[in-house]
Amino acid sequence: MDLVRHLGYFLVVTEELHFGNAAARLGMAQPPLSQRIRRLEEELGVRLFERSSRRVALTEAGRLLVPEAREIVARVERTRDLMSDLARGDAAVVRAGVPADLGAAVVAALIAGFRDRRPDVRLAPVEMGTAAQVAALLEGRLDVGLLRHPADVNGLDHGPVLVRHPGVLLAEGDELTAWATVHLGDLAGRDLVLFPRDAEPGLYDDTLAACRRGGFVPAEIISTDRAEFALGLVLSGTAVAFGAPAEVPGVVWRPLAGAPLAWRCSPAWRAEPGPYVRDFTAVAVQVLKDSAGMVDEGAPPTRRVAPRPATGFLA
Structure with a gap:
């Protein structure tokens, strides 16, 4: 089995969560795609998707595999690019x-x-x-x-070493948008969208320590490295996030009083x-x-x- 190719099929299905759409995107019929995913599951000894007539969802094993699969596929692609450059004499x-x-x-x-x-x-x-x-x-x-x-x-x-002092991203209807600046303590009790700790352990811990010093202990921390997902949560009013101004309708940026966060x-x-x-x-x-x-x-x-x-x- 070509593991890398099958992992590529797996990643497309995770993005679409629909075998028909994934097959169309890959330029193949749906039955062969389903067979390849089942073969990958057999090779790994786990179920990667929960399938029903109405929906496709990742299992816990599938969720754990996503970042690993992305890294493996990206690394192979980088290796192929490098070897191609060498073959052309362009090293x-x-x-x-x-x-x-x-x-x-x-x-x-x-x-x-x-x-x-x-x-x-x-x-x-x-x-x-x-x-x-x-x-x-x-x-x-x-x-x-x-x-x-x-x-x-x-x-x-x-x-x-360069530094940026992020502000807070809020939903347009949030009461805190009425202020020119927001104190960290004003965010108390809210959920926070933050990058995953395993990607940026030092900055993650520093950010939460600064939040605690400023009086903000998030009710829940939602980790994601996808900006679109983070902004979606902010837009819905479900959570707040830190970062630079975002040119997204419905999202309002406010500076944090005293610039308590320093991202270096x-x-x-x-x-x-x-x-x-x-x-x-x-x-x-x-x-x-x-x-x-x-x-x-x-x-x-x-x-x-x-x-x-x-x-x-x-x-």
């Missing part, structure tokens, strides 16, 4: 790890900026959390990464960096400042807001 590739929440515009700016600086070298960005990036850098599977701090960087060097990031590489790593670092620092609202560590936040008015309402 100048920089493999760069980037955080999942960087955003499409920032990733595009990174690629464009690096292309302008080194048109003879291809930048190959890989979406990866800090914990996975550290392991990949130490094992030589990445040339450079953009790490969230704090992180265990033993065996690695890193460039300038820096380029990092092995103690003996490969070629072009310095070029990537220079481009990444500039792009993160220009496109992601980050500033040098120790510098004041770039976004200035008026103090919270005594009335509590926006002028």
Whole structure:
């Protein structure tokens, strides 16, 4: 059995949760797709989906397999790309790890900026959390990464540390949108959408510690690395989230009073960096400042807001 190909089929079904739609997307008939998923289940010895005439849902085993399958498929694709470059005599590739929440515009700016600086070298960005990036850098599977701090960087060097002070994302009808700034304590009792701890353990713990110091202990923490899902929960009024302003109708961003959260990031590489790593670092620092609202560590936040008015309402 071609395990990687079957994992690819599995991932398409998890995204569609409908065998007919998944089969159409894959350009195949539904019965062969169902057979391949059953064969994968037999190979792994678990049920991956609960099937009925009305719905398809992931089992617990299926949910656990999703991130592993994504990593395996992505790693094989990266290996094939690298070997293809080598076969063409085009070995100048920089493999760069980037955080999942960087955003499409920032990733595009990174690629464009690096292309302008080194048109003879291809930048190959890989979406990866800090914990996975550290392991990949130490094992030589990445040339450079953009790490969230704090992180265990033993065996690695890193460039300038940049910081962003996130605000809070609220539903348009939330009573807190009437304020010019929001205190962490104002969020007490609400659910919080936050990135998974296993991806960013240091930043996750730092963020929750800052919340507790500010008087905000979330009623529940909902972990996701999917921005669309997080924004959906905010839109519904189910939870709040931290981050940069989102240009999404129905979502309102407010700065946090006193900038209590400091999300830090820096380029990092092995103690003996490969070629072009310095070029990537220079481009990444500039792009993160220009496109992601980050500033040098120790510098004041770039976004200035008026103090919270005594009335509590926006002028």
